Amino acid sequence: MEVLRLPISASQRGKLISAGYTSLSSISSISSSDLARDLKVSETEAMEILKVASQSRGAETSNASSSVVEGAQSAWDMLHDEESLVHITTSSADLDNILGGGIHCKEVTEIGGVPGIGKTQLGIQIAVNVQIPHDFGGLGGKAIYIDTEGSFMVERAFQIAEACVEDMSEYNRFLRKDFQECKNKLQPKDILENIFYFRICSYTEQIALINYLDKFIYEHKDVKVVVVDSVTFHFRQDFDDMALRTRVLSGLALKLMNLAKKFSLAVVLLNQVTTKHTEGSFQLALALGDSWSHSCTNRIVLYWNGNERFAYIDKSPSLRSASAAYSVTGRGIRNSSSSCKRIKMM
């Protein structure tokens, strides 16, 4: 919690911030005389501020009194939390394998590749798969799909949703032989209804929408994935000032990261590729520049190898570098047909 939200007068708040006391924890252990000196206010006024601060802190920390800083967790707790999290499957076992089970919640995953490699297909697949109910090992959540390029096709989403429903009923038949349950299972129509689709036509809209997401997800707590297809498109025009672009983009990335943490959801950003001129030769790199590459937790690069599509873990704090083949079929993303055991660990 920040000083900004304390129920004190604006001038007191201003004094606190200009003296460097921005978070509640920073004034938690200070004496009233020190605070009075730093803020250049009377000691009684300082005492009042401290009283208000300790009250609002007390309200917040009543259930987590052990932590030193508000919101902090021990690594042990975090590990425990992470292990209990369900991942979003990509519908390709090989891909899930190198991703450590699928797309992780509480993380920002960036996926990039050339046009036609299957970025949008993967995006739609994830938006569908996040809805697989708990009984089937899924999250049973909803999806937000932010379309900046106009590549989202409802007919394609419907095909993928249909295939997903078919797979689930297949699973049901094999493992449960329980036809009662099949009756009230998810329909392709429901899957489409559970994707909140936003179409964005400019970068200002994109910024506004991402700022609004916090409120939207607060009202729709069952949203478990945010897919942005693509984060790049509107940022590749009209930006002469690259420093400004970098600042705007890292602001967006921070907001998305916060959303992922706060609501325990997965953020998937699709990115384009561009050629980068280094030492006299052209190389392929994900767009938006070097500083952007710090913004995401995981980076996955999709590429062609011969006639097969491959995914490669380019950056991840917890996954090892590996690549796996996948294919885009009529039913969605699946394992590559020709590769049963061809995952390369590097």
Added chain:
Amino acid sequence: MKPQSLLQLPSQKCTTGCPILDRLLGGGIPCDSVTEIVAESGSGKTQICLQLSLHVQLPVSHGGLAASSLYLHTEFPFPFRRLHQLCLSFRSSNAHHFPINDNPCDRIFVQSVHSVDHLLEIMSKTEPFIENSKTQVPVRLIVIDSIAALFRSEFDNTPVELKRRSSLFFKISSKLKALAKRFNLAVLVTNQVVDLMGPNEGINGLRIGNLGCLYTSGRRVSPALGLAWANCVNSRLFLSRNEDATREENGKLNGESGGFVFKKTRRKLYVVYAPHLPESSCEFEITREGLFGVERQLTG
């Protein structure tokens, strides 16, 4: 800001005028999307554009959009005579949809474009134009034939110029997409090809789309305008043409005396990439009446 319901999202297609090609394309050219046709000259790019701007006028029940079209051409001259020819056959086969003395050409607005700046200027005027024409037959199709002609002369091969160029690509594309979204338009853009040298796949060893290499007239080609533009379109179709060798031998037998070798051109349409279509291809031919798919070669 409100999310749109996917079930109510309009996903109309505009027929190409040929059931076989429509089947390949999942119903035709999609609205609210930018479709690109890549081919070398003489492959049928302009033919498809002309045909589509006629068929968009068909009622919705017959696969059209009951709308007029805006045709921006950058390559000169505009093929008025061919359009007229296609128009006549289009009218005679769809006579019951149009009143007598009605000319479908009246609902194709043709505008020439001379430079990139000119295109941007026209596009800013397009919005009020479409808005005001709402009282008559609405515009539901924009054709740009071709985008490459504008860009291939104007820019130097220096990093600064190339950067300016790709920034313009994204600007044009986002304007087109915004128009497509707002008025639920189909957008069709044509592009030229460049020859490919060297052993690599594509430019700089880069493969885009389903096909490793694009072949036409026995040459290896790549779509013009590079990777940046490839990011700007939603779907890319490729037309190839190749002289049929077997027919050539037959022709030699028949026409050797006159020194005339009869060749039949085999044309093929490929889906290079599209968010809603699988990798597929189809042979087609161009006749006096227009462009039609040939059933026997349907694959994928």
